[in-house]
Amino acid sequence: MATSAVIALTACDSRGRAYEDLRLARLTEGESTEQDVRKLFGNPAAVRDIAGGKGLVYPLGPEGPHTLLFKIDAAGKYQGREDLLTRDNFVRVTRGMKELDILVMLGRPGRAEKYPLKQQTSWEWRFLDGVETRVFVVTFDTGGSVVTSAIEEDPRRFGGR
Numbered sequence: 001m002a003t004s005a006v007i008a009l010t011a012c013d014s015r016g017r018a019y020e021d022l023r024l025a026r027l028t029e030g031e032s033t034e035q036d037v038r039k040l041f042g043n044p045a046a047v048r049d050i051a052g053g054k055g056l057v058y059p060l061g062p063e064g065p066h067t068l069l070f071k072i073d074a075a076g077k078y079q080g081r082e083d084l085l086t087r088d089n090f091v092r093v094t095r096g097m098k099e100l101d102i103l104v105m106l107g108r109p110g111r112a113e114k115y116p117l118k119q120q121t122s123w124e125w126r127f128l129d130g131v132e133t134r135v136f137v138v139t140f141d142t143g144g145s146v147v148t149s150a151i152e153e154d155p156r157r158f159g160g161r
Contacts, residue, residue, distance in 0.1 A: 024081070032078040037070050044070075045108055053079070057107050065128045067107035085127035090136050090151060099144040106136075120147060126154060133157070 023040045026032075037056060038044075044056035053073040060066045071079040084106050093102060102123070109123035122139045133154045139147045 027078055027081075029080050030077055034072045034076045034078070037072070037078055041070075046103075048104060057084070059107050059110070065126050065133055067125070069107075085125050085136070087129070087151070090149065093138060093146060093149045095146050095148070097146045099140060102138055102146065109138075 026040060027036060034056070041056075041058050044058055046057040048055045048057065050069075050071060053071065056070040056072060058068045058070065060068060065085065067084040068081050069084055070081045073079050089105055092105065106125060109125055111124040113122050113124075114120075115122065119142045120139050122137055125136045126133055127136060128134075129151070133156070135152045135154050136149070137152055138149045141147050
């Protein structure tokens, strides 16, 4: 029985979830502090102002599939978290938005690619869509404005990038 528990934990960990879940379970809303979050997750990739306090942004894993925003109130207490890489956020991306707007909304992309001939740049975020990993792609013009956005199949499922 102990062997099967170890195998199950290893399977979860290989998907990048068990370790994250263990860290998250150590935080209690209203009791844990900003320092507790930083001890568990290190320095955030970004800090932003949010209503009533600040948000600490942590992309988890190389290239996703989660970017968490930890909410810290004005007293320095942890008030919960949200995953920025969700379909609800993706549908908010509209033509004409600026790169900075997208960075604030979704966090740093896992991949950025320039296409000089098209005069465009694409940013990609891998995310979990149910149990499947997909890729959200935002394409910008040379002025840094959104031209298109789309959810695509993860090419890694088929041996791609």
